Amino acid sequence: MSDVNTKFAQAQQDVQQLPERPGNLTLLRLYALFKQATEGDVHGDKPGFTDIVGKYKHEAWAALQGTAQETARQQYVELVESLKSGTTS
Numbered sequence: 024m025s026d027v028n029t030k031f032a033q034a035q036q037d038v039q040q041l042p043e044r045p046g047n048l049t050l051l052r053l054y055a056l057f058k059q060a061t062e063g064d065v066h067g068d069k070p071g072f073t074d075i076v077g078k079y080k081h082e083a084w085a086a087l088q089g090t091a092q093e094t095a096r097q098q099y100v101e102l103v104e105s106l107k108s109g110t111t112s
Contacts, residue, residue, distance in 0.1 A: 031060065031096040034103040041106055053102060055083035059095035064088045 038053065045053070058065070065085040070077035087095060 027093055027096050027100070030100045034100045037107060038103050045106055049102070049106070051079060051083040053099065054080055055087050056095050056099040056102065058084045059087040059090050060092050060099055063092055 035057075044050075065081065065088055067081075069081050069085075072078065090098075
């Protein structure tokens with residue numbers, strides 16, 4: 024397993040143990056990076072206007088379309104590291 028994959032696996036564990044819950048925009052960024060890193064470009068229909076959370080998640084993931092999965096994994100790791108060190112909220 025490559026170094027970035029090892030760090031990505033560790034970041035998935037670390038994010039569950041953050042001292043405080045990140046803000047909603049940061050949570051959306053984490054979600055989108057995770058989905059891009061694990062599944063690639065967005066697929067499926069965009070949720071309807073009654074599913075607000077689903078719509079925002081879909082849009083956040085779609086914004087990363089074309090980003091390489093390895094790049095998304097690296098960005099996810101960097102975001103989790105910044106959350107652990109308290110430089111991002």
